[in-house]
């Protein structure tokens with residue numbers, strides 16, 4: 001019988017309770033908590049993950065294969081691609097790391113656990129949440145990057161070395177970034193980027209060794225890289241980090257969508273100069289009217305948007321993944 005102390009965090013954290021975590025670490029400070037792996041099995045769904053072979057039987061979706069083996073295969077063009085689950089093991093043997101995105105589609109108990117953790121963390125209802133399982137062999141890992149999501153990581157097998165470093169370049173990043181792309185920065189990130197890039201080894205950072213039974217909370221934006229010298233399996237619970245910006249943009253769109261002129265086709269490039277001028281004048285008056293359109297937006301209006309879908313990209317990914325798994329049912 002499973003012994004539970006209360007909520008998921010109370011069950012998983014060793015010698016710490018959920019209040020301490022929520023007050024001192026969430027949402028900005030990483031936490032590495034070691035203990036017996038047994039405590040993870042109090043989280044419904046985790047006991048279904050016993051081995052890589054077992055996961056490959058359950059997971060009826062393409063598997064992402066990642067790492068040097070893929071770079072070699074594609075002549076340096078790609079570092080990851082999707083393969084059918086039956087081919088995943090041969091890529092694993094060649095040294096690729098395997099990423100099982102949306103594992104919770106195939107283990108519904110996990111979805112339930114993630115949803116409980118989401119409300120425990122006080123995240124808006126419309127926040128993206130999913131489980132991702134990683135399996136890797138010797139030396140396979142991820143180079144330095146940061147994510148726009150936060151992760152709760154359960155190390156289920158093997159030893160993995162993590163390097164973490166505080167992100168002095170961006171506060172509250174809204175997108176993922178790979179250090180290997182430096183000095184190139186995508187435009188939105190460039191607009192709020194500060195200072196020099198860290199070195200690729202994150203040598204000013206902290207080194208952590210996760211082994212079976214290690215739990216890691218990785219906040220959004222924290223620089224990190226991983227490597228392993230043995231076979232590892234880790235389960236991640238990943239949560240989007242909706243910003244006020246997301247809520248206000250939904251509200252603004254919802255207001256403008258009611259106006260016929262804002263739904264008009266962008267039809268300007270084929271017009272002659274005279275017609276083009278007319279369209280520009282009309283657009284100018286629409287812009288000038290924005291303060292009226294947005295008048296009276298209240299805090300309540302914005303907070304009501306917490307229930308909206310706050311990550312359309314991931315929701316689409318989920319639907320695609322679900323559709324891909326349906327075919328195996330026929």
Ligand SMILES: [Fe+2]
Nearest residue numbers: 145146147224
């Ligand atoms: Fe990451």
